[in-house]
Amino acid sequence: MFRVAIEMLLHDKTKYLGLLIGVAFTAFLVSFAMSYFAGFMTRGFALVSENPSAKVWVMDSAVSSAEATINMSNSSLGIVKGVKGVEYASPLYLGDMTARYANGHFQSFQAIGVDDATLSGAPKPANLLRIPNSVIIDSGGTDGKLQTPIHKKDMWAYNGSHLNAVTRELRYGDEMLINSKRVVVAGVSHTIPRFPPRPLLYTSTSNFKRLIPGEKRYITFIMVRPAKNITPEKLAKRISKETGLKAITSAAFKKETVMWYLINSEDVGDMVNMVVLAMLVGFGVTGVMLYMFTYENIKQYAVLKAMGASIKQLTDMIYTQVFIMAVVGSGIGVGISALFGEAISSASFPFRIMWFAPFIGFLGVFIVSLTAAFISLRPIKTMEPGIVFKL
Amino acid sequence: MSKIIASCKNIVKTFNAGEAEVKALQGITLDVYENELLMLVGPSGCGKTTFVSVLSGLLHFESGSCKLLQKDIATMDDVTLTAFRGENIGFVFQAFNLLPSLSAIDNVALPLTIKGVQRAEALTRAQEMLNAVGLNAKEHIKPSGLSGGEQQRVAIARALVHNPKFIICDEPTSSLDHKSGQIVMELLTKIIQEKGASMIVVTHDNRIYKYANRIVHMEDGKITKVAL
Ligand SMILES: Nc1ncnc2c1ncn2[C@@H]1O[C@H](COP(=O)(O)OP(=O)(O)OP(=O)(O)O)[C@@H](O)[C@H]1O
Ligand SMILES: [Mg+2]
Numbered sequence: 001m002f003r004v005a006i007e008m009l010l011h012d013k014t015k016y017l018g019l020l021i022g023v024a025f026t027a028f029l030v031s032f033a034m035s036y037f038a039g040f041m042t043r044g045f046a047l048v049s050e051n052p053s054a055k056v057w058v059m060d061s062a063v064s065s066a067e068a069t070i071n072m073s074n075s076s077l078g079i080v081k082g083v084k085g086v087e088y089a090s091p092l093y094l095g096d097m098t099a100r101y102a103n104g105h106f107q108s109f110q111a112i113g114v115d116d117a118t119l120s121g122a123p124k125p126a127n128l129l130r131i132p133n134s135v136i137i138d139s140g141g142t143d144g145k146l147q148t149p150i151h152k153k154d155m156w157a158y159n160g161s162h163l164n165a166v167t168r169e170l171r172y173g174d175e176m177l178i179n180s181k182r183v184v185v186a187g188v189s190h191t192i193p194r195f196p197p198r199p200l201l202y203t204s205t206s207n208f209k210r211l212i213p214g215e216k217r218y219i220t221f222i223m224v225r226p227a228k229n230i231t232p233e234k235l236a237k238r239i240s241k242e243t244g245l246k247a248i249t250s251a252a253f254k255k256e257t258v259m260w261y262l263i264n265s266e267d268v269g270d271m272v273n274m275v276v277l278a279m280l281v282g283f284g285v286t287g288v289m290l291y292m293f294t295y296e297n298i299k300q301y302a303v304l305k306a307m308g309a310s311i312k313q314l315t316d317m318i319y320t321q322v323f324i325m326a327v328v329g330s331g332i333g334v335g336i337s338a339l340f341g342e343a344i345s346s347a348s349f350p351f352r353i354m355w356f357a358p359f360i361g362f363l364g365v366f367i368v369s370l371t372a373a374f375i376s377l378r379p380i381k382t383m384e385p386g387i388v389f390k391l
Numbered sequence: 392m393s394k395i396i397a398s399c400k401n402i403v404k405t406f407n408a409g410e411a412e413v414k415a416l417q418g419i420t421l422d423v424y425e426n427e428l429l430m431l432v433g434p435s436g437c438g439k440t441t442f443v444s445v446l447s448g449l450l451h452f453e454s455g456s457c458k459l460l461q462k463d464i465a466t467m468d469d470v471t472l473t474a475f476r477g478e479n480i481g482f483v484f485q486a487f488n489l490l491p492s493l494s495a496i497d498n499v500a501l502p503l504t505i506k507g508v509q510r511a512e513a514l515t516r517a518q519e520m521l522n523a524v525g526l527n528a529k530e531h532i533k534p535s536g537l538s539g540g541e542q543q544r545v546a547i548a549r550a551l552v553h554n555p556k557f558i559i560c561d562e563p564t565s566s567l568d569h570k571s572g573q574i575v576m577e578l579l580t581k582i583i584q585e586k587g588a589s590m591i592v593v594t595h596d597n598r599i600y601k602y603a604n605r606i607v608h609m610e611d612g613k614i615t616k617v618a619l
Contacts, residue, residue: 001504004493011492303488306449307549308477309505310470385473386450388488389440389561 001309005317008297009324015293022289023329023365024336026282031353031361032337033275038357039350040271043141043195045257047092047112048250050191051121054223055232057253058089058239061246065260066253069094071217072245079243080222085235088225090115093205093218100177101170103149104161109201110140110194113208113218121223122202123189129204134186137170138200141193146170178211193350196267283364287372290325294318294376298383305385314380322373330365334358396557396589397423397446402455404441404612415441416452417612423557423589428580428602431593433609439593442609443559446591447480448472460556477505481550481588483579485562487542489534495545496521496530502553520548524578540571544578551582558583558590564599576602 047066060070081089093113100106119126147167154165174185226235232249239247261268301314345351404416415438431439444450448464457464489498500517524544564572576599608616
C-alpha cells in the first residue's frame with residue numbers, strides 16, 4: 001500500500017510540486033526567520049563575543065545583559081583579582097559620549113573604556129590607543145554616521161557649522177570634539193555589528209576620565225580568564241560567593257542577554273511577533289494545502305475502502321504521503337534558507353544559523369503535516385463507502 | 392434450486408436529506424442464488440443503487456435482515472465488514488473508479504495488494520486477469536490512456552482478480568457505447584460461468600437484458616416484478 005500511496009502522491013506532478021513548494025516555503029520561512037532573529041540576538045551580545053578569552057564576566061548583581069548596565073565600585077577589580085583561580089582580570093567601562101564633528105554635526109557613541117595597562121577589550125591594533133587623546137571608532141552596524149568634511153574650509157569654520165558640507169568617512173588622523181575636548185581618531189575598526197546598531201568608540205579608561213570627568217565609578221564589567229586548573233563555571237561561582245558581585249560564564253551571559261532582549265526590548269518583541277506571524281501563516285497554508293490534497297483524493301479512498309482496505313491501511317497511506325512531503329519539502333526549504341542566508345548575510349543583514357533554526361523548521365513542518373494528516377483522516381473515517389456508487 | 396448466496400428480508404432504508412425524509416428502500420425481500428446473473432432494473436431514483444450498497448455492506452440500513460454467504464452483515468463491525476468485503480465481493484462501477492495514478496496492472500492487483508498478497512504473485516494473477524479481459528498489451532498504461540470500454544474491462548479484471556463469490560455491478564455499461572457494452576457483458580457472463588460466482592447487475596440498458604438469468608424490477612423502493 002506504500003507504493004500505492006506514493007504513486008498517488010506523485011501522480012499529479014503539478015499538484016505535488018505545488019505542495020512541495022508550499023511545505024518548502026514554510027520551512028524556509030521559519031528557519032530563515034529564526035536565523036535572522038538569531039543573527040540579531042548574536043549582535044546583542046557582540047561585546048561578549050568580541051572578547052573570547054574572557055570566560056567569566058563579573059558585573060553588578062542587578063545587571064542581566066550587556067545592554068543595560070550600571071557600574072561597580074572601583075575597588076571591585078582588586079577584589080576580583082584576589083579570588084583564587086583568577087589568572088587575569090581586566091575592566092571594561094561602558095558609557096555614552098556625544099562627539100562634535102568638524103562640520104558641526106554631532107553623533108552619539110557607545111564608549112567602551114579599556115584598561116590602560118593592557119588595553120584588553122580594544123580592537124586590534126590596540127596600541128593605537130597609546131597615542132595621546134586617541135580613540136578607535138567603529139560603525140557598529142550603522143551606515144554613514146562616521147562622516148567628516150572633505151574640504152578644509154568646512155572644518156571648525158569661524159562662521160559656524162557647515163552642515164551641508166560635502167563629507168567623507170572618518171579616518172586615521174581626523175579630529176572630533178567630545179565635551180569640548182579634542183580627540184584624535186587613531187583608527188577605524190570593523191568589529192561585530194551591534195544590535196541595536198550604534199557607532200562605537202573605544203578608548204583608554206584614562207582618556208575616558210579626561211573626556212567625561214564627572215563619573216565616580218569606572219568599571220562596568222570585569223573580564224576574567226580562569227587559571228588552567230578551574231572551569232569557568234566553578235570560578236564564576238567562587239567569585240560570586242567571595243565578592244558578592246555577579247559572576248557568570250560568557251555563555252551564560254550571552255543567554256541572559258538574549259533573554260533580557262526578549263523580555264525588555266519592544267523592537268525584539270515586534271520582531272518575535274512578526275516571526276511568529278510568518279510561521280503561523282506558513283503553517284496554516286501548508287496545513288490547508290495538505291488537507292485539500294487528501295480531501296481531493298477522498299473518492300479514491302472510498303473506492304479502496306469499498307474494496308476492503310481498512311481504516312488503518314488508509315491512515316498509513318495518508319501518513320506516508322504527508323511524511324514524504326514533510327521530509328522532502330522541509331529539506332529543500334531549510335537548505336535554501338541556509339544558502340540564501342549565507343549569501344546575503346552582511347553587516348546590515350544579520351544571519352546566523354543555530355541548531356534550533358533548522359530544527360524548528362523541520363519540527364514545525366512535521367507538526368503541521370501530522371495535524372493536517374490527522375484532520376484529513378476525519379472525512380475518511382466518517383465517509384460511507386457507499387458513496388463509491390455516486391462518483 | 393441452487394444454493395442461496397445472499398438473502399435479504401424486509402430491508403428498509405431512509406435518507407434524511409435536510410428536512411425531507413426519502414424512503415429509498417421500503418421493505419425489500421430478495422434472494423440471490425449461486426452462479427446467477429441477476430439484473431436490477433427500474434426508473435431513476437427507485438433505490439437500485441441504495442439496495443446494492445446495503446447488500447454489499449457499504450451502507451447501513453434501519454430494519455430488516457441481510458445475510459451474505461450465511462453471515463449477517465448487520466451484526467458485523469466496520470473492520471470485520473470491510474475485511475469481509477475485500478474477501479468476498481467484487482465491484483464494477485458506472486464510472487469505473489480506477490485509481491488514476493496506477494497502471495492497469497496495478498489497478499487490477501489492488502484487491503490483492505489490500506489483502507497483503509506478495510507483489511510478485513499479485514502481479515502474476517493481475518496479468519492473468521488482464522489477459523482474460525483481452526488487455527494483455529496494455530498492462531502498463533494508466534487509466535487516462537485507455538478508452539472507456541478498456542477502462543471498464545480493467546475494472547472487471549479488478550473485480551474478479553481475488554475470486555470473490557459475489558460481484559456487484561452498478562450500471563456497468565451505461566458509460567459505454569453499444570459495442571463496448573456488449574463486450575463487457577460477454578466478459579462478465581463468461582467469467583462467472585468459468586469461476587462460479589453470483590452477480591447483480593444494476594442497469595437501465597434493455598439491450599443487455601438478454602444476459603440475465605433473472606430480472607428484478609423496482610419502483611419507489613419496492614420490488615414490483617421478478618421476471619425469468
Ligand atoms: N446519500 C443520500 N442522501 C439522501 N438521499 C439519497 C442519498 N442517496 C440516495 N438518495 C435518495 O434515495 C433514492 C434512491 O436513490 P438511488 O441512488 O438508490 O436510486 P437509483 O435507483 O440508483 O437511481 P439511478 O438509476 O438514477 O441511479 C433517491 O430518491 C435518492 O434521491
Ligand atoms: Mg443508481
